[in-house]
Amino acid sequence: MTAAAPLLTPIIGTLHALQVPIPYPMKTVTVLIDTGGSQSPITMIDTALDTPEARQAIEDGLSELGLHWPDIERVIITHHHPDHYGLAGVIEERSGASVFMLDVEIGRGERYWHMWEDWLPGHIKHMQDHGLPPELLATLEADSRRGRTRVQPAARVQPLREGQHVTLAGREWEVLWLPGHADGHLGLWNETDSILIAGDAILPRISPNIGLYAYTRPDPLGDYLQTLGKLEALNPRLAVVGHHGPVMDGVQARARQLRAHHHERLDFIRAEATAEPRTAYGLSLAMFNRDLNTSGRRFALAETLAHAEHLRLLGQLARTWQDGGWVYHG
Numbered sequence: 001m002t003a004a005a006p007l008l009t010p011i012i013g014t015l016h017a018l019q020v021p022i023p024y025p026m027k028t029v030t031v032l033i034d035t036g037g038s039q040s041p042i043t044m045i046d047t048a049l050d051t052p053e054a055r056q057a058i059e060d061g062l063s064e065l066g067l068h069w070p071d072i073e074r075v076i077i078t079h080h081h082p083d084h085y086g087l088a089g090v091i092e093e094r095s096g097a098s099v100f101m102l103d104v105e106i107g108r109g110e111r112y113w114h115m116w117e118d119w120l121p122g123h124i125k126h127m128q129d130h131g132l133p134p135e136l137l138a139t140l141e142a143d144s145r146r147g148r149t150r151v152q153p154a155a156r157v158q159p160l161r162e163g164q165h166v167t168l169a170g171r172e173w174e175v176l177w178l179p180g181h182a183d184g185h186l187g188l189w190n191e192t193d194s195i196l197i198a199g200d201a202i203l204p205r206i207s208p209n210i211g212l213y214a215y216t217r218p219d220p221l222g223d224y225l226q227t228l229g230k231l232e233a234l235n236p237r238l239a240v241v242g243h244h245g246p247v248m249d250g251v252q253a254r255a256r257q258l259r260a261h262h263h264e265r266l267d268f269i270r271a272e273a274t275a276e277p278r279t280a281y282g283l284s285l286a287m288f289n290r291d292l293n294t295s296g297r298r299f300a301l302a303e304t305l306a307h308a309e310h311l312r313l314l315g316q317l318a319r320t321w322q323d324g325g326w327v328y329h330g
């Protein structure tokens, strides 16, 4: 496969998926564009990271659909991660579009970008308390600052609520809450055509990162296991996904596979921590026993920690403060 994947994929009716380049291993993020009609406003779902390449790709996609930035009337964001939210503020400014997110995400992930300077020390301390070594802590602040420059949060974000309906491509879609990968991750579900707009709640090829950070809900893995149950029960014919898509089928089977994957990891962490008490970072070296760059190591720590804390909340592991860090043990 080369980078020759089509830029625009028709999804249903006036809804199209655009593949926008991002400087992450996933290479692209899916941005949805609904060219609108008598009942639906011209809508963009997710916005990519703010880079010149992404701006250009979106501009090209819009113009292929006969649109320009100022035409966008509504922006819906699946979750606050930079690769989905980065350009929201720019689009809001250029078009006057209303920006929407799930209410849960506005109070948490979205707020994070506005409180960023105040929250950064807590983020760093959290990583340190869970064993991130000095050489990786040293680059954390600089990397975080670089990432922050690629996110232009919207000045005003309006809430969507779980169970509410929105019109998109002339159809009704139910707003879903799919927490785990992000606290307030939103999905849009069209029952008639059995299509789910899933963001990063489920992905083919990679397991969505389920990380415990300083400002996330206390048990993101517990949240995610419930989300997988929800997705399995929905059993959509088709899902539009944030990466490695733009669409995938077999969501039910993939949800089962991901659940099995997390249960395997839980078994592994329980056994490792019981055999040899360690920090979450120490456990992450065993769970992700391969070469990772510094940001990969931090994702690995957050993911391992989500598993260790899930076990602790179930009463299957305990943790003790030792030498300036939390040590997990049986």
Ligand SMILES: [Zn+2]
Pocket: 079, 081, 181, 200
């Ligand atoms: Zn994400």
Ligand SMILES: [Zn+2]
Pocket: 029, 081, 083, 084, 200, 242, 243
């Ligand atoms: Zn993503």
